[in-house]
Amino acid sequence: MDTPTLLKELAPTVEDNLNRHLGVAQEWMPHEYVPWTEGRNFAHLDGEPWSVEQSTLSPIARTALEVNLLTEDNLPSYHREVERAFGRESAWGEWVNRWTAEEGRHAFCIRDYLLVTRGVDPDELERARMETMQTGYDSGDKPLLNVCAYVSFQELATRVSHRNTGKFTDEPIAEKLLTRVAKDENLHMIFYRNIVQAALELAPSQTMRAITDEVVDFKMPGSIIPGFGRKAVQMAMAGIYDLRIHHDEVLRPVLRQLRPFDREGLTPEGEQARDELAAFLTDLDGAASRFVEKREASRARAAARA
Numbered sequence: 192m193d194t195p196t197l198l199k200e201l202a203p204t205v206e207d208n209l210n211r212h213l214g215v216a217q218e219w220m221p222h223e224y225v226p227w228t229e230g231r232n233f234a235h236l237d238g239e240p241w242s243v244e245q246s247t248l249s250p251i252a253r254t255a256l257e258v259n260l261l262t263e264d265n266l267p268s269y270h271r272e273v274e275r276a277f278g279r280e281s282a283w284g285e286w287v288n289r290w291t292a293e294e295g296r297h298a299f300c301i302r303d304y305l306l307v308t309r310g311v312d313p314d315e316l317e318r319a320r321m322e323t324m325q326t327g328y329d330s331g332d333k334p335l336l337n338v339c340a341y342v343s344f345q346e347l348a349t350r351v352s353h354r355n356t357g358k359f360t361d362e363p364i365a366e367k368l369l370t371r372v373a374k375d376e377n378l379h380m381i382f383y384r385n386i387v388q389a390a391l392e393l394a395p396s397q398t399m400r401a402i403t404d405e406v407v408d409f410k411m412p413g414s415i416i417p418g419f420g421r422k423a424v425q426m427a428m429a430g431i432y433d434l435r436i437h438h439d440e441v442l443r444p445v446l447r448q449l450r451p452f453d454r455e456g457l458t459p460e461g462e463q464a465r466d467e468l469a470a471f472l473t474d475l476d477g478a479a480s481r482f483v484e485k486r487e488a489s490r491a492r493a494a495a496r497a
């Protein structure tokens with residue numbers, strides 16, 4: 192099915208889900224999650240320059256908050272990608288703007304929190320933000336169904352990353368803030384997943400192929416931020432986001448709702464895509480178990496040395 196037909200056929204589902212979303216999304220105020228009285232001037236306004244001992248966050252919490260914030264900072268790029276795929280017409284266009292407006296809050300409130308509490312090095316953060324946004328995010332003109340499948344997994348991945356980062360801050364205000372942001376991401380995931388579900392009814396084999404490609408090629412939206420590889424390893428070692436979490440808490444829950452393995456009437460191409468998906472998930476599950484075993488062994492060695 193070509194893109195104009197998909198856009199037209201899926202428009203009623205988008206409209207229903209936009210209305211459902213507007214009914215369940217609760218208004219919240221980003222400024223209410225920032226302890227403003229802790230704030231003070233930096234060096235340029237005759238205040239105190241930032242130094243690491245001012246931060247009450249652990250090094251891993253600082254890394255994870257920075258990765259999550261820089262990921263959110265790149266919203267103009269994501270907006271461009273989603274708008275290119277969905278267009279500006281009908282409920283599709285309305286959703287693009289609503290979703291962008293909600294996403295906008297995420298970077299504002301995390302940045303405000305970190306600057307006021309001196310949680311991370313603000314100069315380093317600003318340089319990394321410049322670099323990230325200048326690199327931009329480019330999905331390579333993904334087709335509509337691929338964009339819908341990707342964002343279903345990505346929104347849940349972001350939710351889990353925010354929520355687990357919140358736990359690692361060991362700081363009640365940060366945890367509350369990140370839990371609030373994570374709730375938004377969950378509603379976004381539900382919206383996109385429902386579109387994919389409708390697409391599976393409409394064009395089963397084509398949608399199956401899109402799901403498989405996006406699961407197999409999945410990369411975090413923040414993978415372009417400076418030093419992402421090293422930071423992602425640190426976050427995996429800490430258990431904030433690792434292969435086990437990706438398989439058990441992101442891929443499987445979305446697929447459990449989409450039920451690709453119960454679907455009948457696929458074409459041979461659709462069957463082929465589904466077999467690839469099943470084989471990939473089996474391999475990933477094995478790799479996740481090996482990673483967890485290695486991590487446990489390295490933690491045990493570190494404990495023995497201490």
Ligand SMILES: [Fe+2]
Pocket residue numbers: 263294297349376
């Ligand atoms: Fe977000």
Ligand SMILES: [Fe+2]
Pocket residue numbers: 294346349375376379
């Ligand atoms: Fe989101």
